[in-house]
Amino acid sequence: MTNAFFRKDGTAQGVAKQRLIETLAEPHKRVINDPYADRFVPGSGLLKLMGHKLNVRLSQKLAPGFHEHLIARTRFIDDLIKDCADGGSEQYVILGAGYDSRAHRLDIPSTLKIFEVDQLEVQARKRSKLPKDLPNAGSVTYVSVDFNHQSLTEQLLAADFDQSKSTVFTLEGVSQYVTKDAITSTINELAVLTQGTSSTFFMSYVDKRLDTDPEDCFGKGYPKAAKRAELIKGLSAKVGEPWISFYTAEEVEGLFSENGFSVVENRTVADLNAAYFAPVGRALPEDQIMKLEHFVVGRS
Numbered sequence: 302m303t304n305a306f307f308r309k310d311g312t313a314q315g316v317a318k319q320r321l322i323e324t325l326a327e328p329h330k331r332v333i334n335d336p337y338a339d340r341f342v343p344g345s346g347l348l349k350l351m352g353h354k355l356n357v358r359l360s361q362k363l364a365p366g367f368h369e370h371l372i373a374r375t376r377f378i379d380d381l382i383k384d385c386a387d388g389g390s391e392q393y394v395i396l397g398a399g400y401d402s403r404a405h406r407l408d409i410p411s412t413l414k415i416f417e418v419d420q421l422e423v424q425a426r427k428r429s430k431l432p433k434d435l436p437n438a439g440s441v442t443y444v445s446v447d448f449n450h451q452s453l454t455e456q457l458l459a460a461d462f463d464q465s466k467s468t469v470f471t472l473e474g475v476s477q478y479v480t481k482d483a484i485t486s487t488i489n490e491l492a493v494l495t496q497g498t499s500s501t502f503f504m505s506y507v508d509k510r511l512d513t514d515p516e517d518c519f520g521k522g523y524p525k526a527a528k529r530a531e532l533i534k535g536l537s538a539k540v541g542e543p544w545i546s547f548y549t550a551e552e553v554e555g556l557f558s559e560n561g562f563s564v565v566e567n568r569t570v571a572d573l574n575a576a577y578f579a580p581v582g583r584a585l586p587e588d589q590i591m592k593l594e595h596f597v598v599g600r601s
């Protein structure tokens with residue numbers, strides 16, 4: 302395996318690491334459970350030895366609330382997918398799936414057809430690491446696409462995507478890594494693909510203020526906001542996947558509505574703290590809530 306190969310999955314590993322850390326919490330204390338995350342995380346044995354509390358404490362030192370922000374994002378989408386499946390969605394397309402194992406760890410009907418979309422090399426590594434006897438394996442089709450250079454439509458249709466079926470799409474933790482043109486054409490493709498049926502589209506985006514005014518982005522009292530903003534962007538750039546695209550709420554709403562999606566939710570971890578972390582005794586104090594990313598749901 303070459304270096305170039307590994308440069309493509311650095312951030313996917315980073316998110317899987319936070320899911321592993323959350324999974325190490327006692328069952329009644331955790332917000333999500335990902336029994337497959339450890340397979341994708343270098344040094345997972347050491348992280349397991351350290352346990353949930355110490356790992357979270359170290360992450361707090363680096364950037365307060367960063368772990369919880371990623372876990373809130375995962376939980377928000379887990380709940381959305383279960384709701385969509387219960388509500389009759391027949392297909393689920395995971396755009397930029399990385400090492401997401403939602404297809405195998407959620408209690409969803411096997412009739413929900415799942416398409417995992419990502420770069421070929423990342424998918425190859427993922428498939429080589431997953432166990433052979435996976436729950437729901439028969440429901441998953443892998444579709445390789447580079448959003449910057451390839452047509453999602455062509456690849457999905459070639460993989461038997463059914464344009465007449467109600468579909469949910471998620472783009473989790475991806476929009477910051479690709480050009481705005483690529484995101485615009487991807488959403489446009491989704492709209493055209495599903496114009497004959499109803500669909501749900503989730504997208505996370507990084508708030509433009511992270512780049513222009515980190516204090517305002519993170520909110521009152523967040524410690525060393527500007528330094529932390531640079532640190533987070535620097536860590537992604539270091540693994541070869543710099544954050545290049547930031548959005549305002551108005552920009553995203555415009556993008557959704559131009560493509561026939563009405564925004565029904567736009568949340569940050571600040572809105573989810575009480576629902577997810579308070580019930581397990583881990584509510585974040587106000588000055589440690591990292592509001593850098595928004596979770597948006599649109600329906601057509």
Ligand SMILES: C[S@@+](CC[C@H](N)C(=O)[O-])C[C@H]1O[C@@H](n2cnc3c(N)ncnc32)[C@H](O)[C@@H]1O
Binds near residue numbers: 448475
């Ligand atoms: C931060 S990871 C998020 C992975 C997953 N959604 C999660 O939350 O665990 C970003 C993902 O976007 C994928 N990605 C980045 N640029 C891409 C591109 N141009 N085309 C397709 N996938 C891309 C990466 O391979 C990676 O899996």
